[in-house]
Amino acid sequence: MTADVHVKAVEHRFNSFTALHRVDLQIAAGEFIVLLGPSGCGKTTLLSIIGGFLTPSEGQVLIGGRDMTHVAPKDRPTTTMFQDYALFPHMSLRDNVAFGLRMRGMAKAARNAKALEMLEMVGLADKAARRPHELSGGMRQRVALARALAVEPDVLLLDEPLGALDLKLRRQMQEELKAIQRRVGTTFVHVTHDQEEAMAIADRIVVMNHGRIEHCGTPEEVYLTPKTMFSADFMGETNRIPVSPAGAGVTSQLGLLAIAPAEGTLCLRPESIGLTGAFSLGRATLVEAAFYGSYHRCHFRPLAAPEMLLTAHLPQGEHPRPGAEVELFGRNPVVLAPVAKAAA
Numbered sequence: 001m002t003a004d005v006h007v008k009a010v011e012h013r014f015n016s017f018t019a020l021h022r023v024d025l026q027i028a029a030g031e032f033i034v035l036l037g038p039s040g041c042g043k044t045t046l047l048s049i050i051g052g053f054l055t056p057s058e059g060q061v062l063i064g065g066r067d068m069t070h071v072a073p074k075d076r077p078t079t080t081m082f083q084d085y086a087l088f089p090h091m092s093l094r095d096n097v098a099f100g101l102r103m104r105g106m107a108k109a110a111r112n113a114k115a116l117e118m119l120e121m122v123g124l125a126d127k128a129a130r131r132p133h134e135l136s137g138g139m140r141q142r143v144a145l146a147r148a149l150a151v152e153p154d155v156l157l158l159d160e161p162l163g164a165l166d167l168k169l170r171r172q173m174q175e176e177l178k179a180i181q182r183r184v185g186t187t188f189v190h191v192t193h194d195q196e197e198a199m200a201i202a203d204r205i206v207v208m209n210h211g212r213i214e215h216c217g218t219p220e221e222v223y224l225t226p227k228t229m230f231s232a233d234f235m236g237e238t239n240r241i242p243v244s245p246a247g248a249g250v251t252s253q254l255g256l257l258a259i260a261p262a263e264g265t266l267c268l269r270p271e272s273i274g275l276t277g278a279f280s281l282g283r284a285t286l287v288e289a290a291f292y293g294s295y296h297r298c299h300f301r302p303l304a305a306p307e308m309l310l311t312a313h314l315p316q317g318e319h320p321r322p323g324a325e326v327e328l329f330g331r332n333p334v335v336l337a338p339v340a341k342a343a344a
């Protein structure tokens with residue numbers, strides 16, 4: 001079961017504070033969408049409006065083409081999975097998963113069979129008789145997912161579902177979550193403030209800031225061609241090189257006029273700077289290098305712009321000695337206009 005979601009010009013105010021400013025978002029049926037942004041940017045507010053826990057001050061929410069703006073959560077084809085899982089401690093895993101089906105009046109044999117099928121999907125069928133407290137955090141998360149999917153929602157809304165897990169388990173669960181979403185084909189709308197998580201699981205990422213969508217695109221688009229400085233910075237580290245129209249200052253010093261002919265900021269990720277690449281950044285001195293396992297994090301001072309430090313991630317074994325002078329190269333450049341405008 002799956003459906004598309006259309007958020008149309010949704011504005012939401014809490015008293016005099018505007019948490020969402022005319023947000024427009026179209027989510028395709030079966031898509032895995034991640035709402036990403038810092039604390040307070042409006043992710044949970046948007047998710048709550050899609051789930052029906054909040055009614056927007058203005059605008060509409062369509063699910064499967066039907067206007068759901070004023071429809072109660074229980075009457076929407078959506079299920080919400082919260083971070084704390086909200087499992088019933090006194091019930092077995094099977095009864096936890098079957099709970100929503102019982103509420104919908106499904107006969108016992110049928111709902112138990114469905115619960116077992118769902119537990120099978122998340123790899124916990126052999127633990128169906130256990131209670132939640134006998135499980136690890138990751139297992140409880142899987143039970144909550146099984147319970148949410150048992151009622152076959154068209155759209156599953158997930159609010160920081162992996163937030164309570166340690167990093168290693170979190171990475172593992174991200175892969176599982178994505179695999180399960182592919183298998184069931186349900187539309188997933190997932191909230192997180194972790195950009196790595198967003199890139200690992202999303203078909204498209206919606207980057208939010210102060211109640212607005214800054215950029216909506218595939219992980220590659222949002223990471224490699226951010227539309228705003230906020231997106232560029234939020235998705236990872238960026239070297240910012242100021243660009244001036246007359247070619248004065250740093251731009252011409254580094255010989256970047258062909259790359260960045262307009263005024264603004266040239267953004268280069270640390271892994272887009274190296275000893276080879278698409279264009280030269282001129283000669284530079286390695287100031288320091290630190291070992292990060294799979295790469296060396298190096299700070300270079302360009303000879304032509306000594307006030308600047310460029311950060312590069314060089315593969316193991318490729319970094320020069322501190323103090324050495326090398327020619328640096330760049331690739332995947334992004335030039336952002338001086339005043340970055342919010343874009344949908």
Ligand SMILES: Nc1ncnc2c1ncn2[C@@H]1O[C@H](COP(=O)(O)OP(=O)(O)OP(=O)(O)O)[C@@H](O)[C@H]1O
Nearest residue numbers: 014017019037038039040041042043044045046193
């Ligand atoms: N019930 C409320 N009354 C007043 N202001 C609220 C209410 N709920 C949320 N807000 C405000 O609206 C803004 C958006 O909140 P929201 O919870 O959607 O952010 P978020 O991006 O999900 O943040 P977090 O990652 O911290 O959960 C915040 O500034 C928050 O303080």
